[in-house]
Amino acid sequence: METIYWTVDKGEDNLSTYPQIIEAAERLRENEVVAFPTETVYGLGANARSDEAIKKIYTAKGRPSDNPLIVHISTTAQLEELTESIPPTAKQLMKAFWPGPLTIIFQKKKDSVSELVTAGLDTVAVRMPDHPVALALLTACGLPIAAPSANVSGKPSPTIAEHVKHDLDGKIAGIVDGGATGVGVESTVIDCTQHIPVILRPGGVSIEEMEAVVDKVTIDRALVDKEEKPKSPGMKYTHYAPAAPLYLVDGERKWIQQLIDQKRKEGLKVAILATEESASTYTADFIATCGSRKEIETIAQQLFQTLRTFDEKHPDLIFAEVFPRIGIGAAVMNRLEKAAGYKWLKQDRK
Incomplete structure (x- = not known):
């Protein structure tokens, strides 16, 4: 596939009328897969109502x-087509x-989206992206679009179109290049059922920000206790x-x-993720x-691109500094822990 x-x-007006957007939207209506930028990372989009289209995402x-x-x-209005009700906290x-x-x-x-989108669950996860290109494409195609991050599963999420091309060129119908994303880590997922x-x-909205809006927000225990089974099926994967x-x-x-010196003496090529x-x-x-x-928001913005640079340098071992789990720092640490497979080395400070 080409x-x-x-x-x-993304700075142009009336983007939904641009030939590039119209052509990409037509591919989505034809049940093809198209990558596009959001404010978090690039998404891999397909018609959420079509089994045929969704299978192409998974493949x-x-x-x-x-x-x-x-x-x-x-x-x-699209949300009302997808959901049974909108709880007050969600509003x-x-x-x-x-x-x-x-x-x-x-x-x-019932029957609002493909069962493949929800993996057979009776719930559906929905968001409205804050990116002019994403909104223009969604408007032009007139469909709810299922879109995970546009990368090979397990690898760092893409924050520029080149990342998508590296992973998926020849595997999908098209890539809309709208420049670098802004937030850099994926959206926060919150269950309002x-x-x-x-x-x-x-993710991109912190618990502190949400607690300023609603009375109380809790955290899935699996995010802090690895013995707990996560409520979100995807959270069990590396x-x-x-x-x-x-x-x-x-x-x-x-x-x-x-630590670095010790591993280098053992003959290993060592890399480190550090800060300015x-x-x-x-x-x-x-x-x-x-x-x-x-x-800390600058670390979120650059995290996935930095993780991708390690594969270009081919180290034998990578060490990464850690950060406070405050604000978007919670999302940064969640992504780093999953990238590390929860492998920690801690200094004995006794």
Whole structure:
């Protein structure tokens, strides 16, 4: 399959009327798969109502079929077509954060989407992206679009179109290049089918921001206790992992440097994921700088691209600094833990 590459300037007006958007929307209506930018990461979109289209997503990504997909919409009228009801807490969150990086889980209206989208569950995950190209494409095609991240399953999510091309060129109908994404990590997923909303995946909207809008928000215990079974099926899978083993290192920089030195003496090529504040203090075979510790949102924006750079350098081992789980830092640490397969090295501070 030849993958068509459309370039779109997200700053232009009336994007839904642009030939590139119209052509990409037509491919979606033909039940083909098209990658497009959102404010979080690039999504791999297909008609949420078509089994044929959704099967192409799972095939292109190599994604497990029990891992549900998020449905993207451009209007609240579309939401009413997908859901049985909209709980008051969901309405509050939608008012505050839609369009934006928040996915809300609702009770699904029967036959509203393909069973392959929801993996047989009686709920559906929906969000309205805050990106002009995404909204233009959704408007032009007039369909609810299921769209996981546009990467090979298990690898770092794509934040530029080149990442998508690297992973999926020849496997999908087209890629809409709208430039780099903004947030850098995927949307927060929150289940609003229960009396108290439950965060199933931390992301672009923090628990602190949501608790300023609704009375109470809880967190799925599986996010803090690995012995717990996650409520979201997809959370049991390893994601975002570079080819080399990655370890999270919690300790002083001097101690981390000792770890690096020890592994290099053993003949291993060692890389480290550091920040602007610490990068110059390390000696390693490869040092990747990922944003500023003073501005955790810059780390979120650069995280996946930084993880992808390790595969270009082919280290034997990667160490990664860790960050406070405050604000979007919770999402950063969730992605790093999954990339590392929950492998930690902690300094004994006794």
